[in-house]
Amino acid sequence: xxxxxxxxxxxxxxxxxxxxxxxxxxxxxxxxxxxxxxxxxxxxxxxxxxxxxxxxxxxxxxxxxxxxxxxxxxxxxxxxxxxxxxxxxxxxxxxxxxxxxxxxxxxxxxxxxx
Numbered sequence: 001x002x003x004x005x006x007x008x009x010x011x012x013x014x015x016x017x018x019x020x021x022x023x024x025x026x027x028x029x030x031x032x033x034x035x036x037x038x039x040x041x042x043x044x045x046x047x048x049x050x051x052x053x054x055x056x057x058x059x060x061x062x063x064x065x066x067x068x069x070x071x072x073x074x075x076x077x078x079x080x081x082x083x084x085x086x087x088x089x090x091x092x093x094x095x096x097x098x099x100x101x102x103x104x105x106x107x108x109x110x111x112x113x114x
Contacts, residue, residue: 004048006105022107024048028082034106035077042072042109045080047089049099057091059084060098067091067101070109077106 003011006024013019021038025031035043047054047067054067067089069080081104090098 002050004050004103004105005046006048006103009105020107020110022105024103024105025081026085026103028078028085031081031104031106032074032078035071035074038106038108041074041077042070043077044105044107044109045069045071045077045084046105046107047084047101048103048105049089049091049094049101051091051093051099053091053093054089057089057094057098059087059089061087080104081106 006022009019009022023034025034031045035041049067057067059065062083067084071077071080084101084104086101088098088100090096
């Protein structure tokens with residue numbers, strides 16, 4: 001069974017499991033609108049592919065940028081989403097072929113320790 005992160009979070013919400021607010025976008029403009037609706041940032045912009053390791057992954061046209069990016073401004077959210085959408089993300093789980101990013105998930109950034 002394959003689930004995108006946003007689909008898994010929707011299922012958790014349906015069962016009353018607490019998850020961060022967020023939504024899926026298929027354009028940079030839509031990503032910006034979602035971030036604006038969520039309120040003040042920073043925000044996480046997360047590539048949606050059927051694989052883990054997105055933060056450690058890379059895009060062929062931007063090898064040092066992973067599939068999870070943090071944005072402090074609405075313009076940054078738009079840019080991050082637009083640059084991921086349609087690009088191929090290669091992670092430890094995808095193999096060298098990678099997977100094309102057709103959607104991104106926008107949610108508030110949560111700082112963690114460690």
